Amino acid sequence: MGDTDGRDDRWARAGFATRAIHAGQDPDPATGAVIVPVYQTSTFAQRGVGEHAGWDYARSGNPTRDALETALASLEGGAHGFAFASGLAAGDAVLRTLAPGDHVVMGNDVYGGTYRQFARVHGPWGLEFDPVDLSSVDALEAAWRPETRLLWVETPTNPLLTVFDIAALAAFAHERGARVVVDNTFATPALQRPLALGADVVVHSTTKYLGGHSDVVGGAVVTSDGELAERIGFLQNAVGGVPGPWDVFLVLRGIKTLAVRMRAHCENARAVVAALEELPGVRQVLYPGLPDHPGHDAATRQMDDFGGMVSFRLADEAAAVAACGRFRVFTLAESLGGVESLVEHPGRMTHLSTAGSPLEVPGDLVRLSVGIEDPADLVADLHQALAG
Numbered sequence: 001m002g003d004t005d006g007r008d009d010r011w012a013r014a015g016f017a018t019r020a021i022h023a024g025q026d027p028d029p030a031t032g033a034v035i036v037p038v039y040q041t042s043t044f045a046q047r048g049v050g051e052h053a054g055w056d057y058a059r060s061g062n063p064t065r066d067a068l069e070t071a072l073a074s075l076e077g078g079a080h081g082f083a084f085a086s087g088l089a090a091g092d093a094v095l096r097t098l099a100p101g102d103h104v105v106m107g108n109d110v111y112g113g114t115y116r117q118f119a120r121v122h123g124p125w126g127l128e129f130d131p132v133d134l135s136s137v138d139a140l141e142a143a144w145r146p147e148t149r150l151l152w153v154e155t156p157t158n159p160l161l162t163v164f165d166i167a168a169l170a171a172f173a174h175e176r177g178a179r180v181v182v183d184n185t186f187a188t189p190a191l192q193r194p195l196a197l198g199a200d201v202v203v204h205s206t207t208k209y210l211g212g213h214s215d216v217v218g219g220a221v222v223t224s225d226g227e228l229a230e231r232i233g234f235l236q237n238a239v240g241g242v243p244g245p246w247d248v249f250l251v252l253r254g255i256k257t258l259a260v261r262m263r264a265h266c267e268n269a270r271a272v273v274a275a276l277e278e279l280p281g282v283r284q285v286l287y288p289g290l291p292d293h294p295g296h297d298a299a300t301r302q303m304d305d306f307g308g309m310v311s312f313r314l315a316d317e318a319a320a321v322a323a324c325g326r327f328r329v330f331t332l333a334e335s336l337g338g339v340e341s342l343v344e345h346p347g348r349m350t351h352l353s354t355a356g357s358p359l360e361v362p363g364d365l366v367r368l369s370v371g372i373e374d375p376a377d378l379v380a381d382l383h384q385a386l387a388g
């Protein structure tokens, strides 16, 4: 049932935190189980040929997955949600709606794996694409072509935390007949709802904040565009990059606490940013909540708060690499969005695949995913790690 209408109208008027807990997550009709069960089955018995309760084979649909898809659609304010095996599988499904010769304009700072998928999978297959500074209308106009079909926007960006104006970009693309996709992984729908700002599609790595506990890999697509939803639903089943029921269950459990977790991530990020600004050796702090951040105005307009991701620059690459190895509370690891704080060196870790490309990240950059530990412990860890 992945391609059916994902709305749960009963909760349509409820607040965000309520929908995160209830939309798509009614008690199990068969048993009364309060939590959506893990339907660990590949197939469903039919009463007669073609007569079934809505599920026939679990690649095409599974009740646990349906619950997550309904919840995700509700949180993003979209009509249709689709769960995928990873964030990259979700993005792949969106790009497969295009055809060889079509052109995509994308931001010039995106997740390294997203860039690798464009450059080494969809590019060789025939999709044209150009990375562009999306805050410059001149750059956008210069890159735009008659065959541009899609504008790919990640905001805030990974790892530079650049913010792009979703409403302005949607207006620009729509005037020219293209769709807009927003990778909403960093902000989550708790802080930013791209569909309401004019975007056509939202993609997520649910591995990050939506899952929230660093224990699952997953992805999602949400849209209210019926034609696109039909295509994505078809691709979800026909290509088959679907998540298993346990993974879906973990993401569903994660999103129940999304609202409170995001508040704590934002609070702690503020404490971390304040500490970084005082530390000698930190040349620049990149955080959309800072008034001198170039995207601060756009962030204030389109986000409810500024998120839990913070990047900063040290003297040089050697200093950044050395600092990454000195943290004790922050764990040196890729990924982000979990309850535990993580630190990483994007140039040598998450964004290695952008080396030598127009998206190469500075070597002196360190990225933090600020968790929900006691902020005093995080600040103390920053002091000891950056004192050396």
Ligand SMILES: *Cc1c(COP(=O)(O)O)cnc(C)c1O
Residues within 6 Å of the ligand: 086, 087, 088, 089, 111, 113, 114, 154, 158, 183, 185, 186, 204, 205, 206, 207, 208, 217, 218, 219
């Ligand atoms: C991690 C990430 C992805 C890719 O998601 P996976 O679940 O790792 O496949 C895409 N976009 C952003 C912004 C990410 O952080």
